[in-house]
Amino acid sequence: MMVIGKLLSLLIAGLPAIVVAANGSGIADADVTTSNVVKLSAPDGSARATFVKTGATLTHFWVKDKHGKFRDIAIGFDNLTEYETAESGTLYFGPIVGRYANRIRNGKFTIPISKNASGSGKQFQVPKNTNNGSDTLHGGFDGYNTRTWEILARSTNSVTFTLVDPDGKEGFPGFVFNTATYTLEHDSNFKISLRAWATEKTPIMLSGHHFWNLEAYQESEDLLSHFVQFNSSRFVATDGKLIPTGELTSVENTPLDFRKAKSIGGSINDTAVAEYCGTGCVGFDNCWVYDNVEKTPIFSVWSTNSGIKLDITTNQPALQIYTCNGLDGTIPRKKEQGGPEATYGKHSCLVIEQESIIDAINNPEFGVNQIFGPERRYEWEAVYRFSRLT
Numbered sequence: 001m002m003v004i005g006k007l008l009s010l011l012i013a014g015l016p017a018i019v020v021a022a023n024g025s026g027i028a029d030a031d032v033t034t035s036n037v038v039k040l041s042a043p044d045g046s047a048r049a050t051f052v053k054t055g056a057t058l059t060h061f062w063v064k065d066k067h068g069k070f071r072d073i074a075i076g077f078d079n080l081t082e083y084e085t086a087e088s089g090t091l092y093f094g095p096i097v098g099r100y101a102n103r104i105r106n107g108k109f110t111i112p113i114s115k116n117a118s119g120s121g122k123q124f125q126v127p128k129n130t131n132n133g134s135d136t137l138h139g140g141f142d143g144y145n146t147r148t149w150e151i152l153a154r155s156t157n158s159v160t161f162t163l164v165d166p167d168g169k170e171g172f173p174g175f176v177f178n179t180a181t182y183t184l185e186h187d188s189n190f191k192i193s194l195r196a197w198a199t200e201k202t203p204i205m206l207s208g209h210h211f212w213n214l215e216a217y218q219e220s221e222d223l224l225s226h227f228v229q230f231n232s233s234r235f236v237a238t239d240g241k242l243i244p245t246g247e248l249t250s251v252e253n254t255p256l257d258f259r260k261a262k263s264i265g266g267s268i269n270d271t272a273v274a275e276y277c278g279t280g281c282v283g284f285d286n287c288w289v290y291d292n293v294e295k296t297p298i299f300s301v302w303s304t305n306s307g308i309k310l311d312i313t314t315n316q317p318a319l320q321i322y323t324c325n326g327l328d329g330t331i332p333r334k335k336e337q338g339g340p341e342a343t344y345g346k347h348s349c350l351v352i353e354q355e356s357i358i359d360a361i362n363n364p365e366f367g368v369n370q371i372f373g374p375e376r377r378y379e380w381e382a383v384y385r386f387s388r389l390t
């Protein structure tokens with residue numbers, strides 16, 4: 001226990017200054033650390049957000065639209081207890097995903113890594129919870145999204161959740177000490193910092209799995225007025241089960257070219273021909289590699305209906321976009337989004353995950369090092385800047 005305490009304090013020492021500097025003057029409730037719910041608001045009142053401990057999940061996010069009215073643009077449940085159910089775990093509505101986000105071919109990898117885990121390194125097998133039990137998704141059956149994170153620090157505008165992931169849990173080697181810090185800053189800047197430190201060499205890839213509809217479903221139920229722009233000229237080629245083959249494909253002359261701004265909803269049907277999101281699937285569920293990672297990448301999405309614009313900057317080399325292809329209208333929307341009569345429909349929302357290149361632990365040709373350990377800490381940063389179109 002002493003060792004764990006020491007490791008945890010080392011990790012805390014690496015936390016962003018904002019958390020360490022939190023002076024406690026803003027703590028709203030005496031029982032914050034026992035409550036499952038955390039409510040934050042930006043110092044200038046420009047944004048408000050709610051989180052729960054299960055999965056360190058973002059449940060609500062309010063920013064102002066072009067009329068100056070607040071809208072909750074995060075997809076989720078009004079009833080916060082829903083986040084603790086098994087069904088919610090499989091939806092991944094708003095949590096941090098880990099220890100390894102996205103898919104792992106055959107749930108296998110070696111350390112050091114090798115193509116399709118075929119090398120002579122030490123072999124690991126993790127639970128196969130997707131593709132009918134043939135591959136791993138988001139860290140296995142009990143990924144970070146279903147675990148109860150604890151609150152390490154909080155103020156009126158910032159919270160740090162922490163999770164100790166035990167050695168051997170879901171088949172992964174070594175303890176991992178994680179923190180997820182969410183901070184609301186002036187001018188509706190939303191900062192997310194993820195930190196992890198492992199006691200043994202292990203793959204780590206975390207991400208925020210937040211679902212957005214920048215209109216809060218007030219004007220439409222499709223993504224036709226959602227425009228997207230980011231500089232990526234290559235995406236990760238996958239097989240029909242969304243498992244990377246090891247190739248990167250040019251976006252040129254494909255619906256995956258967002259180098260010039262275009263409607264993402266308007267491009268969804270164009271994905272059908274080549275089944276970019278897997279066999280029989282229409283929509284986006286793809287990983288793009290950012291160009292010019294030396295410069296900070298910027299991902300932009302805005303709705304011409306609500307006038308809400310989101311610009312994300314990150315230290316990550318890639319991103320995954322999912323256009324809610326698997327939602328089928330069975331889950332009631334939140335009240336502010338027209339629910340509970342209206343439901344979350346197919347292609348009505350977007351997940352935007354800043355992360356590393358998917359399944360790079362089975363594809364050494366991607367050239368990214370996703371093995372972390374005592375000598376190498378994991379640091380993930382993103383700033384979500386919300387503004388209004390003029």
Ligand SMILES: *[C@@H]1O[C@H](CO)[C@@H](O)[C@H](O)[C@H]1NC(C)=O
Nearest residue numbers: 022023024025026043155156
């Ligand atoms: C504590 O933080 C609040 C909000 O950031 C700030 O207004 C206040 O001046 C700080 N108090 C001290 C004693 O540093």
Ligand SMILES: *[C@@H]1O[C@H](CO)[C@@H](O)[C@H](O)[C@H]1NC(C)=O
Nearest residue numbers: 078079080081082083084085
């Ligand atoms: C909230 O959700 C929980 C879990 O699904 C359920 O047991 C409870 O009845 C719900 N509460 C209300 C008021 O609907």
Ligand SMILES: *[C@@H]1O[C@H](CO)[C@@H](O)[C@H](O)[C@H]1NC(C)=O
Nearest residue numbers: 105115116117118239243245
């Ligand atoms: C990796 O696995 C895929 C799918 O099973 C296969 O097509 C490919 O040939 C394998 N590559 C190597 C180098 O093992």
Ligand SMILES: *[C@@H]1O[C@H](CO)[C@@H](O)[C@H](O)[C@H]1NC(C)=O
Nearest residue numbers: 130131132133134240241279
């Ligand atoms: C899973 O199995 C079902 C029933 O056998 C089949 O219809 C479906 O296509 C399979 N899905 C995948 C991703 O292999």
Ligand SMILES: *[C@@H]1O[C@H](CO)[C@@H](O)[C@H](O)[C@H]1NC(C)=O
Nearest residue numbers: 222224265266267268269270
């Ligand atoms: C995409 O296809 C669906 C189903 O055929 C259709 O309802 C929808 O209008 C199409 N969307 C666009 C933008 O053409």
Ligand SMILES: *[C@@H]1O[C@H](CO)[C@@H](O)[C@H](O)[C@H]1NC(C)=O
Nearest residue numbers: 230231291292295296297298
């Ligand atoms: C994206 O590409 C355009 C055109 O090449 C360039 O003007 C812009 O600076 C790039 N943006 C970023 C964030 O790299």
